[in-house]
Amino acid sequence: MTTTPTGCPVHPRVLPTDGTPLEPSPVLGEWREEGPATPLHYTDGHDGWIVTRHELARRVLEDPRFSQQPQRIPGETIPGGPELPYLDDEALASKRVANLLFLDGEAHSRVRRILMARFSVRAGRSQQPAIAAIVARQVAHLLTVGSPADLMAEFAAPISAAVHRLILGIPDARADEFARLFLSEAPVQDRVLFARAVIEQKRTDLDEDVLSDLIRSDLSAGEIDWVALVLMISGRDAAAYMMATSLLALLRHPDQLAALRDDPDLMGGAVEEFMRYGTMFVALFARTATEDVELGDTRFAAGESVSVSAVAANRDPQRFENPDEFDITRDAFGHLGFGHGIHGCLGQQIARIEIREAVGQLLAALPAVKLVSAEQLNPLPFAHPVATYSAGSVIVEWS
Amino acid sequence: MRVNVDTAACIGAGQCALVAPDVFDQDDDGIVMLLNAAPSEPEHAATRRAAALCPARVIVVDESE
Ligand code: HEM
Ligand code: SF4
Numbered sequence: 001m002t003t004t005p006t007g008c009p010v011h012p013r014v015l016p017t018d019g020t021p022l023e024p025s026p027v028l029g030e031w032r033e034e035g036p037a038t039p040l041h042y043t044d045g046h047d048g049w050i051v052t053r054h055e056l057a058r059r060v061l062e063d064p065r066f067s068q069q070p071q072r073i074p075g076e077t078i079p080g081g082p083e084l085p086y087l088d089d090e091a092l093a094s095k096r097v098a099n100l101l102f103l104d105g106e107a108h109s110r111v112r113r114i115l116m117a118r119f120s121v122r123a124g125r126s127q128q129p130a131i132a133a134i135v136a137r138q139v140a141h142l143l144t145v146g147s148p149a150d151l152m153a154e155f156a157a158p159i160s161a162a163v164h165r166l167i168l169g170i171p172d173a174r175a176d177e178f179a180r181l182f183l184s185e186a187p188v189q190d191r192v193l194f195a196r197a198v199i200e201q202k203r204t205d206l207d208e209d210v211l212s213d214l215i216r217s218d219l220s221a222g223e224i225d226w227v228a229l230v231l232m233i234s235g236r237d238a239a240a241y242m243m244a245t246s247l248l249a250l251l252r253h254p255d256q257l258a259a260l261r262d263d264p265d266l267m268g269g270a271v272e273e274f275m276r277y278g279t280m281f282v283a284l285f286a287r288t289a290t291e292d293v294e295l296g297d298t299r300f301a302a303g304e305s306v307s308v309s310a311v312a313a314n315r316d317p318q319r320f321e322n323p324d325e326f327d328i329t330r331d332a333f334g335h336l337g338f339g340h341g342i343h344g345c346l347g348q349q350i351a352r353i354e355i356r357e358a359v360g361q362l363l364a365a366l367p368a369v370k371l372v373s374a375e376q377l378n379p380l381p382f383a384h385p386v387a388t389y390s391a392g393s394v395i396v397e398w399s
Numbered sequence: 400m401r402v403n404v405d406t407a408a409c410i411g412a413g414q415c416a417l418v419a420p421d422v423f424d425q426d427d428d429g430i431v432m433l434l435n436a437a438p439s440e441p442e443h444a445a446t447r448r449a450a451a452l453c454p455a456r457v458i459v460v461d462e463s464e
Contacts, residue, residue, distance in 0.1 A: 062456060109410070116411035116429030121420075123429070124413075333418065334452060344412045344454035352417075 014041050015050075015074050018379050019311070021245050021278045021389045022252065022326075028052055028282075028312040037298050040307060042072040042286070043385075048305030050074070050283065052312035054319035054336070059295050060308055061341035066287035068102050068343070072305045073385045074283055094222030098230045101285050101343055108342065111227060114217040115346060118167060118210045124349035127167065128357075131350075134162045135357040139365045148372050148397040156243035156358065156391070157183055163354050164236045167347075168228070169209025170198055182232055195229035235347040237383065238280055241391040242351065243358040244376075246274035248394050250359070251371040253326050260328060261363060270328035271355050275337030276314045277326045282387045283307040284339055310336040311389075366398045400443055401461040402450075404431050414452040419445035423458075431457055437464075 019025030031038040036056035037049045051057045060066060097103070100112055117123065138159050145154050161179055164170070170178055174194075181191050199211060206212040210231060214224045250257040260266050286307045289300040300306055314335045315323040321330075338345035345351070362369070375392025383390040402422065411429035415422070422442055424432045438446050450458040 062454070112410060113428070117427060118429075119413070120411055120425035120429040121413040121416035122425055333448070338412075340454045342410050342455050344410065346412075349413045349417070 013039050013050075015282055015382075015387055017382070019282070019389070020379055021241075021280065021376055021391070022249055024279075024282070024311045024315065028309060029315070032312050032316060035298070036296065037300075037306070040074055040305075042074050042305060044072055046072055046305060048072065048074075048286065048307065049300060050312075051306060051308045052316070054313040054316040054334075056295060056298060057308045057310075057313040057336055058340055060287060060306055061284075061336075061339065061343075063293065063295070063341075064105070065290055065293050066306065067104050067290050068108075068285065068287065069104070070288060070305075071102060072286045072288075074286070074307055074387060090222055094220060094226050097219070097223050098226030100230070100346070111219070112342075112346065114213060114219065115210060115227075115231075117213060119346050119349055121349050124353050127350065128353050130166055131163055131353050132357050132361070134166065135159055135354075135361045138162075138358075139361050142362075143365065147399070148395050151247055151362075151394040151396055152240065152244045152391055153393065155362065156240040156247075156394075159243065159354065159358055160236050160240035163239065163350065164232070167210055167350055168231055169202065169207055169211040170232070171201065174198065178232070182236060191232070192225070192229060195232060196225050199225055199228055235345065235351065238388075239347075239351050239354050241280050241383070241389070242274065242278065242355050244391045244394045245278040245280075246271075246355055246359055247362060247396075248371070248374050248376070249274060249278050249326055250363075251369070251396070256326055256328050257363070260359075261367075264360065266328055267356050267360055269331065270359075271352050272332035272335060273326065273328045273330060274355060274359075276320065276332040276335035279311045279314045279335070279337045280383075280388045281310040281337075281339070282382070282389060283309050284336075285343075285386055308336070310339065366396075369396050369398045371395075372397050400438055400446065401464045402433060402436050402438065402446060403459045403461070404433050405457050405459070406430050408455050409457045410455045412454050414454065415449040415458060418452060419449040422446050423449055 016025035016027035032052035036053040037051045040048055040050040042048055051060055138155055142149055142154050161183055181194050202211050203215055211228055214227055260270055286305045288305050289302050291302045293300045317323050338348040372395040374394045380390040380392050409431045413425055415431055416425050422435050422438050424434055426432045450460045
């Protein structure tokens with residue numbers, strides 16, 4: 001059977017906004033029942049597709065016939081976003097190479113290869129003690145704040161910022177500035193200036209970190225600044241989201257929480273289940289077919305946009321048994337929480353360690369922790385129009 | 400079982416080294432390193448799993464040998 005994107009002109013199909021991280025919109029499930037891909041209306045008026053079944057999702061993400069350009073947005077645009085400052089031609093050219101998620105083929109691997117060294121399993125293992133120490137400091141801070149406290153503001157967000165600074169190599173003296181510019185909204189211009197100043201400072205003080213690798217690479221000076229900026233933004237919020245959402249999932253499922261407390265060896269598999277069950281990306285960045293593509297019974301015409309719903313694919317009953325059940329003992333590997341294909345998350349091994357340490361140490365420090373409230377239990381506006389779920393505050397108490 | 404890796408296609412996501420650490424590692428640049436091109440029986444399941452999880456189809460498992 002072949003379908004074409006004929007979204008109803010009166011009620012165009014847009015991403016449902018009635019879902020939450022732990023209870024995604026039932027609409028995604030309905031679409032998945034209908035077929036592996038269904039029509040989707042993008043904000044620029046284009047009618048493309050959204051893939052909701054796991055098998056097709058993987059095939060699309062692995063297929064080089066899809067490009068990251070043009071980038072169309074299915075989610076609600078966020079009004080009032082800061083305007084880009086005027087950029088000269090060189091800055092514009094540099095900016096184009098900076099975001100891995102907007103690049104294809106050689107242009108993509110040229111930049112990704114420079115960054116890979118610090119994100120391998122082995123590199124993660126060598127950073128593990130430093131990440132554990134960051135988490136331990138934040139647990140101590142949380143205990144000082146006292147019960148009740150917001151796990152997002154007092155725990156997850158500060159950890160994500162400190163780990164980001166560690167891996168990238170942003171000097172400690174700039175911690176407050178980094179937090180002010182990247183943990184809340186700030187003009188892009190200010191962030192550009194920050195990235196530039198950090199690179200300038202590090203040029204004379206090269207170390208074992210990502211920004212030093214960038215400086216040592218054959219990228220131009222302008223390119224280095226932009227890649228640095230993109231990395232300062234990428235994944236920091238996602239890591240905070242996942243720490244907060246994973247803890248919330250456990251607090252809402254006391255049996256699973258007890259199982260994890262009883263057997264900390266379950267943690268490795270549990271992290272994969274956190275990623276599957278609490279998936280952030282309702283849709284990954286849109287891919288565009290560069291030619292007519294036929295995958296199984298689904299045909300995408302050249303020029304059509306295809307969004308992959310990681311949330312929907314991670315709850316596909318054909319791939320995961322009882323997908324709406326949170327079960328930390330299941331084999332959740334193969335989930336699309338970090339994406340898949342050549343754009344699969346660069347930071348995933350670091351993120352895994354971060355989540356594991358944050359959840360493990362928090363549970364150990366607070367044996368009687370209880371949930372008070374969490375904003376994300378009710379639908380929140382998307383954090384990013386691509387679109388991703390927002391974590392919100394997660395208030396807990398303990399005695 | 401024979402294992403082959405196309406290092407030029409590797410994007411360093413590390414799924415292989417995570418799920419089959421006795422067969423795969425990543426070198427100093429983050430690129431896949433084959434520790435054992437002919438894994439023994441107990442490693443077969445993990446090796447197949449790594450091949451299936453690899454996001455860039457770098458790992459080819461030949462079951463005929
Ligand atoms: C739990 C935390 C994280 C989650 C859930 C997450 C999720 C993702 C996803 C889903 C993608 C693919 C997007 C797509 O294909 O459209 C991605 C890509 C990426 N992530 Fe993460 N991420 C996390 C942490 C991090 C961290 C800590 C970093 C560190 C710098 C990072 C850096 C990147 C980069 C650079 C890309 C682009 C890769 C490429 O295009 O080759 N992420 N991430
Ligand atoms: S899983 Fe594939 S892409 Fe990732 S490191 Fe291993 S071989 Fe490379």
